[in-house]
Amino acid sequence: MIRLFVTDRLGSGAEIAPTPDQARYLTSVMRRGVGDELALFNGADGEWRARIGEVSKRGCTLSVEARLRAQETGPDLDLIVALVKRARLETIVEKAAELGARRVRLIVTRFTNADHARVERLRAIAVEAAEQTGRLDVPEIQPPLALDRLLDDWPAGRSLMFCDEAGEARPALEALAKAPADTRADAPWAVLIGPEGGFAADERARLRSLDHVTPVTLGPRILRADTAAISALSLWQAALGDWRRYGPTP
Amino acid sequence: MIRLFVTDRLGSGAEIAPTPDQARYLTSVMRRGVGDELALFNGADGEWRARIGEVSKRGCTLSVEARLRAQETGPDLDLIVALVKRARLETIVEKAAELGARRVRLIVTRFTNADHARVERLRAIAVEAAEQTGRLDVPEIQPPLALDRLLDDWPAGRSLMFCDEAGEARPALEALAKAPADTRADAPWAVLIGPEGGFAADERARLRSLDHVTPVTLGPRILRADTAAISALSLWQAALGDWRRYGPTP
Numbered sequence: 307m308i309r310l311f312v313t314d315r316l317g318s319g320a321e322i323a324p325t326p327d328q329a330r331y332l333t334s335v336m337r338r339g340v341g342d343e344l345a346l347f348n349g350a351d352g353e354w355r356a357r358i359g360e361v362s363k364r365g366c367t368l369s370v371e372a373r374l375r376a377q378e379t380g381p382d383l384d385l386i387v388a389l390v391k392r393a394r395l396e397t398i399v400e401k402a403a404e405l406g407a408r409r410v411r412l413i414v415t416r417f418t419n420a421d422h423a424r425v426e427r428l429r430a431i432a433v434e435a436a437e438q439t440g441r442l443d444v445p446e447i448q449p450p451l452a453l454d455r456l457l458d459d460w461p462a463g464r465s466l467m468f469c470d471e472a473g474e475a476r477p478a479l480e481a482l483a484k485a486p487a488d489t490r491a492d493a494p495w496a497v498l499i500g501p502e503g504g505f506a507a508d509e510r511a512r513l514r515s516l517d518h519v520t521p522v523t524l525g526p527r528i529l530r531a532d533t534a535a536i537s538a539l540s541l542w543q544a545a546l547g548d549w550r551r552y553g554p555t556p
Numbered sequence: 557m558i559r560l561f562v563t564d565r566l567g568s569g570a571e572i573a574p575t576p577d578q579a580r581y582l583t584s585v586m587r588r589g590v591g592d593e594l595a596l597f598n599g600a601d602g603e604w605r606a607r608i609g610e611v612s613k614r615g616c617t618l619s620v621e622a623r624l625r626a627q628e629t630g631p632d633l634d635l636i637v638a639l640v641k642r643a644r645l646e647t648i649v650e651k652a653a654e655l656g657a658r659r660v661r662l663i664v665t666r667f668t669n670a671d672h673a674r675v676e677r678l679r680a681i682a683v684e685a686a687e688q689t690g691r692l693d694v695p696e697i698q699p700p701l702a703l704d705r706l707l708d709d710w711p712a713g714r715s716l717m718f719c720d721e722a723g724e725a726r727p728a729l730e731a732l733a734k735a736p737a738d739t740r741a742d743a744p745w746a747v748l749i750g751p752e753g754g755f756a757a758d759e760r761a762r763l764r765s766l767d768h769v770t771p772v773t774l775g776p777r778i779l780r781a782d783t784a785a786i787s788a789l790s791l792w793q794a795a796l797g798d799w800r801r802y803g804p805t806p
Binding site: 440477527530536541544545 | 728773774
């Protein structure tokens with residue numbers, strides 16, 4: 307079933323006007339017509355079954371019928387990632403949505419070549435990936451910020467898994483297993499992935515000096531930024547996130 | 557330092573003629589010239605420092621000097637992956653090289669749309685990824701085979717982590733932790749990733765009936781094939797492979 311993210315409130319009997327892009331996707335790309343079903347979510351009201359009402363040249367209408375799933379949100383996990391080349395950054399955002407990150411925070415570090423990103427384009431990628439992966443919210447994309455500023459304003463109570471490519475940290479699963487007990491039960495976390503050139507010595511030193519930081523190593527081979535992001539999010543979800551609990555359904 | 561994979565034997569004093577593509581990459585793309593250093597590996601003799609000798613219109617020569625690292629090979633891990641769209645399959649091969657798979661075995665399943673792949677192109681991608689990730693071998697790419705044939709001829713002693721998207725298996729880390737003890741110490745394994753449409757009911761039933769198969773679930777969200785492959789290889793390496801041991805160096 308096609309799933310679309312909308313910004314309207316969802317409830318039985320609501321009539322929704324999808325965006326022109328969504329209407330075109332439904333009727334022209336996917337060839338859906340009057341009476342066909344789809345699912346809608348908005349990040350707040352759960353997932354709802356809807357049906358295509360009128361179709362015109364200007365678009366279509368969607369009639370909301372019944373709730374399919376109650377709203378649920380994954381773990382409070384941020385992916386913090388240095389700006390890397392556009393194609394890889396877009397992959398990272400797509401995968402962060404699939405792997406259940408709640409936010410993607412873009413950062414600029416000493417060895418980052420760029421200082422801006424096409425945030426609106428990344429948001430559109432996050433929406434599309436959320437629609438396809440079946441989640442009921444869309445990861446927030448935050449515009450680029452300097453690493454130092456990010457660390458200056460670090461939110462109290464959020465732990466940070468720092469993927470340290472210098473190979474001087476414990477293996478990731480071992481390090482996460484030794485994280486303080488109160489950070490292992492649904493507490494807020496973030497995963498930090500540096501630029502392709504790695505972190506500068508003073509950036510590493512600052513990160514490693516912070517109490518809320520758990521440095522980890524992702525094996526003996528050099529990983530590209532997109533691979534490192536996917537690996538780290540997967541390990542975090544499996545060790546501390548919602549992959550731990552998700553198993554056989556009755 | 558630039559790393560190149562060659563098929564020649566490597567030893568002190570050897571003179572190597574790189575392929576035309578490698579010579580062009582060295583001299584035209586990377587602007588290296590006579591006397592510049594690079595590293596060579598061939599999957600058998602370790603990694604060697606070499607230096608560019610002559611440069612001519614027809615190519616260049618490489619003089620092998622000293623061994624930088626002894627030969628080493630990662631865990632005996634196969635990635636078995638159903639044919640998916642070309643771009644995603646190419647990504648999967650690149651990531652399998654980064655994540656230390658020894659072989660990539662392509663399969664055709666009931667819900668696979670294609671029955672052939674550009675194996676030579678995938679081999680070239682594997683070589684390039686191996687060069688960049690720092691490993692001393694290149695994953696072997698095996699041409700497509702029917703899943704049933706693969707299972708008929710399954711090699712004795714190799715365990716299989718079956719990523720079952722139906723959500724009826726244990727969480728991956730829990731399942732791997734419960735795998736028989738004799739399969740957890742450097743024993744041969746494989747990771748199996750299905751096509752985007754999933755496995756057919758009889759394929760799943762056969763897989764789940766086999767003693768050497770460990771079915772696992774990768775969380776509550778739908779993952780694309782490339783994401784599932786990267787996640788599964790990362791979890792396997794972290795739980796049973798060489799990410800377990802790789803930590804602080806003296």
